[in-house]
Amino acid sequence: MSALEAVLQRDRAVVVAALAVITAIAWADLVWLANDMWMGGMDMTGFRMIPAGQGWMMPISAPWLPIEFGAVFAMWVVMMIGMMTPSVAPMVLIYAGIARQARARGTAFAAAGWFASGYLFAWIAFALAATFAQWWLESQALIAPMMAGAGRVAGGIVLMLAGAYQWLPLKQSCLVQCGAPLAFVQKHGGFASSARGSLRLGVLHGFYCIGCCWALMALLFVFGVMNLVWIAGLMVYVLLEKLLPKPRIVSRIAGAAAIAAGLWMLGGGRT
Secondary structure, eight states: OOHHHHHHHHHHHHHHHHHHHHHHHHHHHHHHHHHHHHGGGOOOTTEEEOSSSSOOEEETTSOOOHHHHHHHHHHHHHHHHHHHHHHHHHHHHHHHHHHHHHHHTTOOOOOHHHHHHHHHHHHHHHHHHHHHHHHHHHHTTSBOTTSOOBOHHHHHHHHHHHHHHTTSHHHHHHHHHHHOHHHHHHHTTSOOOSHHHHHHHHHHHHHHHHHHHHHHHHTHHHHOTTOHHHHHHHHHHHHHHHHSSOHHHHHHHHHHHHHHHHHHIIIIIOO
16 A cells, blocks of 8 residues: 555545544434423423523414524534535545645645535525524414424425425436536536635535435424434435435435325325
């Protein structure tokens, strides 16, 4: 093994470890928040929990306060980091490898962390949009105040819409950009050597992935915003959709399953 190969392997191990730590911290926080929301199974009729890990609650009739909006936004940020960090790992590893080879040749090149930061910044922007969506859905009584999920009719409709989106050209176009790192980089001018360029490329990649996955994230409003099983399931699905050899087939099968599940719910399958 050459010295360069040894350094590249070491860098890959460092990058993987860093991404794993970020994901683990996010998931630890999610588990903590979910446990706080459960409140030991207490009857919380007439109240809604504020996901701050402090046992805070508000009457359902009370409007959201800025502190509640901030807590919900922070929850969505942590959730997106926990769900989406694993899926960006292949791209970050490629970027780190290119950066190391460039520096070995004496060429300045931004660290892969700039790209990863840009990617997560895009998902933080999505978290803000999701927070506004949750606020509006609660104000319209379309989701339960304890974030336990939508009703049968609303849930069935969201499932069918999310399933149909998996078949649309927009979804497939975003999936190609999000799931093929090298093709994405080549289409958008190649690897950026500056921190600013790397950050911009990460943001752009993140927005393509949002275009690919936003409808799946909407399913959290159906099954519960803090439903850890569904959060984990969506995280694994998004990762597999990028890694499996025929992602279009995977997304269309998932879309058909979502449409079928939505019809089942509308038909009275869930009470």
